Amino acid sequence: MLKPEYIEETYRKLGGEGLLLVSRSKAKRRPNAMTIGWAFLGRFWDEPFFVVAVRKSRYTHRCIEETGDFTVNVPGRGMEGALRFCGSHSGRDHDKFKEAGIRSGKAKKVSSPVVLGSSIVYECRVAYKANIAPKSLPKSVLNGIYPDRDFHTLYFGEVVACYRGPRA
């Protein structure tokens, strides 16, 4: 389900302009996108996984807690501005899709939407989650990455669908 031929592009963009992690609050139903540069791809329990790291203070954290799913969207051409916008504003205060000039579409298997015009879409259902445990962190990471003690939750998303993104 996780196609090896997609992985190089996914990984390059993860370390470059970033990927769009998309979720949706149950109440508002408004799609919400967050730019991410940290994530893991892999296989566990014989299934393909996309693991994303979301700080507890983030609006995305609340959305994923509510729905138990998310999508990861590898950006297509011309989405650089949207990536910058979604990396610096909160979905609490903004309709990020509208303001970033991107459009959402229905996912095939999860409730979170996808970004139209993406190069690759991963639809993920949370199968496991783990909070980063401060006591297991190297001191340099604790102080460098978590000066405000705003720790990440790691969401282990089983990839239930993976395909070349739908046109914008």
Added chain:
Amino acid sequence: MLKPEYIEETYRKLGGEGLLLVSRSKAKRRPNAMTIGWAFLGRFWDEPFFVVAVRKSRYTHRCIEETGDFTVNVPGRGMEGALRFCGSHSGRDHDKFKEAGIRSGKAKKVSSPVVLGSSIVYECRVAYKANIAPKSLPKSVLNGIYPDRDFHTLYFGEVVACYRGPRA
């Protein structure tokens, strides 16, 4: 440090014949290899990571606990037999390198050795670890994957070196 062009091959073999996770006990110094089909590759805290899952009962678990590092070796040609052997025997009772017909070499930056003749080598230093928490597991996983409650520890290995493997 984690080269995008290596990732497709790494992921294909992870889901195919497997990769060799190599460690070494501090006391015995004998290299120990374990065949793995489950792992994660990614970026976290601005660094490249290889995350491996090792059950607490495994000899490899003790070795990584002792040294704090490991290598992941993407097998080269002719290593199918070694992968089968290292997936079905324990380093407690066997000199697995010798019996599997593979040779170890010195790593560049970590104390665990590498497998000569590998296609790609990842040298990893454990920066964080997390035990799988039973209470967060789906029931199907708890009973299907952990019938003996022999849970995995996830070792988050920062990739400190990554290169085309040395010749056998």
